[in-house]
Amino acid sequence: MRRKLAAGNWKMNGLAAQLAEIDALVAACPAPGCDVLICPPATLLAPMAARAAGSAVAVGGQDCHRNASGAHTGEVSAEMLADAGATAVILGHSERRADHDESDAAVAAKTEAAWRAGLLAIVCVGETEAERDAGQALNVVSRQLAGSLPEGCTAANLVVAYEPVWAIGTGRTPSNDDIAEMHVHMRKELTARFGEEAAGMRLLYGGSVKPGNAAEIFGLSDVDGGLVGGASLKAADFAGIVDAAG
Numbered sequence: 001m002r003r004k005l006a007a008g009n010w011k012m013n014g015l016a017a018q019l020a021e022i023d024a025l026v027a028a029c030p031a032p033g034c035d036v037l038i039c040p041p042a043t044l045l046a047p048m049a050a051r052a053a054g055s056a057v058a059v060g061g062q063d064c065h066r067n068a069s070g071a072h073t074g075e076v077s078a079e080m081l082a083d084a085g086a087t088a089v090i091l092g093h094s095e096r097r098a099d100h101d102e103s104d105a106a107v108a109a110k111t112e113a114a115w116r117a118g119l120l121a122i123v124c125v126g127e128t129e130a131e132r133d134a135g136q137a138l139n140v141v142s143r144q145l146a147g148s149l150p151e152g153c154t155a156a157n158l159v160v161a162y163e164p165v166w167a168i169g170t171g172r173t174p175s176n177d178d179i180a181e182m183h184v185h186m187r188k189e190l191t192a193r194f195g196e197e198a199a200g201m202r203l204l205y206g207g208s209v210k211p212g213n214a215a216e217i218f219g220l221s222d223v224d225g226g227l228v229g230g231a232s233l234k235a236a237d238f239a240g241i242v243d244a245a246g
């Protein structure tokens, strides 16, 4: 039985004043029926982890460098994330793939770096609108999975997030049939490569998840929770999504 995961990605949003949202989320989710994770900007990681300590809310990073330390100005390593209190890190988000030219191979190297620091890697994949319109969505995701996941993936060290690029921040979502088809497809691909271990790997859907559509999406075949952007910024919204996952 896979325990669902509700993961929030604050992206480049949040100043110290927004830490009050974490206090509210902790208060709203004293004993959630799913795992709960918030990934704030790196500047808020340590104070957020301190405020969430002892609660059911874990904190994570949004990216990490492949190296543990060194001359890489502006970068943050997986070890630094863990040192600040993170237990997980989002890798290969489509915004990083687009804005920073992150290749599948770069994402795979970062995944290994996350494991070295003891972090759960949440690896993102997903097609563009043009790729879906061309009937290539399943192929694109297969290729991303093959290139972005290193050897050694287990149910304990990996979560995959399917995030169609055209659904992120747009208010649009694929049909339920398309979401289910993709998650079943990903499970098949992961089983072909990692064997029985894949049965325990959690597969998240991401892209315009809201309190109003979360329960329906999380009830679809092989969907084990969500990766949530905009609706994770307000504790009241995210608590509704946590409820839907539990």
Ligand code: PEP
Residues within 6 Å of the ligand: 009, 163, 167, 168, 169, 170, 171, 206, 207, 208, 209, 227, 228, 229, 230, 231
């Ligand atoms: C995301 O950026 O991972 C995301 C899913 O964003 P949103 O929920 O705002 O579409």
